[in-house]
Amino acid sequence: MKQGRIFLWVLGLFYLANLLGTLPFASASLFSQMYPGFVPDAATRAFRLLSDAWAVVGLQLGAIGIVALLGARDPLRYLAVFDIVIATEVVDALWDFYSITWSNLATAFGLTTLVIHPVWIAWALYAKRAVVTAAR
Template identity: 45%
Template sequence: MKTLRTFLIAVGLWYLCNLVLLWPPVYAGALPLIYPGIGLGQGRPVFGLLLDAWLIVGIQLAAIGAVALWGARDPLRYRALIPVIVLTEAVGAVWDIYSVGWHGEALWVGLTTLAGHFAIFGGAWLASRAVNREAAAAV
């Protein structure tokens, strides 16, 4: 279960880092780089609403991350987190493709985040294979 434990710890820590990255004062400074040339309403109440909405995403990711870190103590029992993480990453990947294609997200940002999503997909695949191998060996 070392592979699954490593996967849960890595994703857990990354999801907790996302909370920091999406914290309003941090994210407010990054948004002009992510969406260059797009009027985001900085200085208007709607900008605060945008930051709050992304903070909620960060909190949700942190919640999954906290459960993943907790689950790393007994990885086999928490293996059901693998599809939760895969679906979370799939939604994020679709959002990145949509944002780059239709809403002005910088291509380098979209490609970087897509690479992150695919790295997590790869980790999930390796963790699933390890769980399946161990289950087959136990039979």
């Protein structure tokens, strides 16, 4: 049970940090690093669309993060959160691969995120197994 609590606690904090990092005031300065050649001009539609899209991603991760923090109290009751994290990380990894390959995401930035996704997936699988085993 302890592994599940630790996982959900750390994941919740990480996802909430992602929420903060994807909000327009924080992400605007990263766009030129993430997308080489993109001029971050708040007056353009492209900038506002990109900024809004990142904010939505952050809000979704933040929502999962809040549920994970609540679930840290009783990981067995919140077992589905582990599967939600796995699904989220798989989809995000596919999106990052697409972004590197076809959407001009900076390779170093994309590869960094591609390393993070399997770590969360593996840890979620391990922690879920630990919770289920402890409950028996």
